[in-house]
Amino acid sequence: MNSYNSIGALFIDYRNFYNLSQSDFADAINVDLRTVQRWEKNLTLIKSEKEENIVLATLMPYQLIHNLNAVVPIPTFYNFKTRKYSLSKQTNDLPKLSWFIDQIEITSSNLRTIEFDYDFKYIEQFIDSQKRDNNYVNAELIKEAIRILPELNFVHTGKSGYYTGHCIVLPINEKTYNRLKTKEITNKDIRAKDLVDFKTLERPIFYRYDITGDCNDTIFYVMAHFFRFFRDLENKNYLMCGYTERDDNYQVNLQIGLKFIWEDKALQKELNLEAPPRFFEGNFNNFLAQL
Template identity: 75%
Template sequence: MKKYNSIGELFTDYREFNNLSQSDFAAELNVDLRTIQRWEKDLTLIKSEKEEDIVLSTLMPYQLIHNLNAAVPIPTFYDFNTRKYSLSSQSNTLPKLEWYLDQIDLESNNLRTIDFDFDIKHLEHFIDSQKKDNTYVNHDLIKEAIRLLPELNFVFTGKSGYYAGHCIVLPLKEEAYLKLKNREITNKHLRASDLINYKLSDRPIFYRYDITGDCNDSIFYVMAKFFRFFRTIENKNYLMVSYTERDDNYDLNLQIGLHIVWEDKALQEELHLDYPPRFLEGNFEAFLSKIE
């Protein structure tokens, strides 16, 4: 993570990360070029009502924008790749495994089942921004996942009330799982017809489609709710499946019970990724059994 001391510094790096000119950025935010120039030179503050537009357009966390958009900015760390912010360098990394064991009962009124019509603009924007394929998000697929598994398809809103993270898990049919595992299809090929009521399966298969949080506090709440579901599920013969292009959660995935089935170094080179995409699967029972 990089430490930011001003909104101008943040916006300049945002443009560089997304390969945008000042004119491009102005068009994205629906403001004139001179406004962008003044913001980047820290000559003027952003009006509070404009902060929400910036959050929705750029996907940068509200708290990050709010901290830096002040007469006396609050220095804040931020990583454009993971879209996580932090107030200190000590809390930049993902939480340790022990935290999930100790804090699994942590709850929040800001966790709620995805309201597709209201939340899709956040989910679609965020997920598409991480992938190279703009057909990645299938609306019918997400709707069916919410209908079949509302417990694991939810969003988290921070103290400010803005979107701060989400969890999307698909209850897969065996055939779809095998096609993903054998690399016959990818995420973009999944359809609503590939999902099933997990309670009707002898071996429920859950596909971790996308889980994220804008800071460790958000991740705490999202993952606590996620693990509580598997702690209480009746059928312990389930399988958790995941595909990831990130490496910051690699060790954590192994510690909670997942193992690598395959990794794609050719795709890593083709898409210029920092780490090879990996397909993982496993079960959380050994991990969850450590909870006293």
């Protein structure tokens, strides 16, 4: 993570990371070129009503923009690859699993089930920008997942009410699971008709579609809520599976009881990824037995 003390330095690094000119950046956030130039020289601040537009266009966390867009900025760390911010260097790394075990009962009033009409614009833009193979967000699929499994389809918002992270989990049928596992289909092929009421199945299958947070605190609340669901689930004969292109939680996934079924090194090379895309499955029974 880099430490930022001004909004101008952040915007310059953002443009360099994505290879954008000042004009490109101005067009993306719908302002004139001179406005961007003034921001980058820290001559003027961003109007408060413009902050959300910048968040939506850049997917940088609202709190990061808000911290730096002030007469007296709050120094903030940020990583463009993971899209996580932090207020101190000591809290940059992913926390150890004991963090969740020891504090799993801590809840957040800022967690709520996804309100599709309000939240979808954030979720769609974030996922579409993160996935670099043939993945995309299917609106009807997300709607059905919310209806069937509201407990695991939720968002987290910051103190200001802005989106800070989400969890999307699909209760899928056996046929869809097998087709995903054998690489016959990918995320882009899953449809609302592939979802089922998990409570009626002898072996429920949950597909981790996407989980994210803008900082470690957000990730804690999201994952603690996620783990509490499986801790309290009566039917322990469940299967959790999913697909990931990221490597920052590889060891964590292994420690919580998931195993990797396949990895695609050819796709890694094609998409210029740091780690090979992987399909994983397992359950959290042994991990949660430590509680």
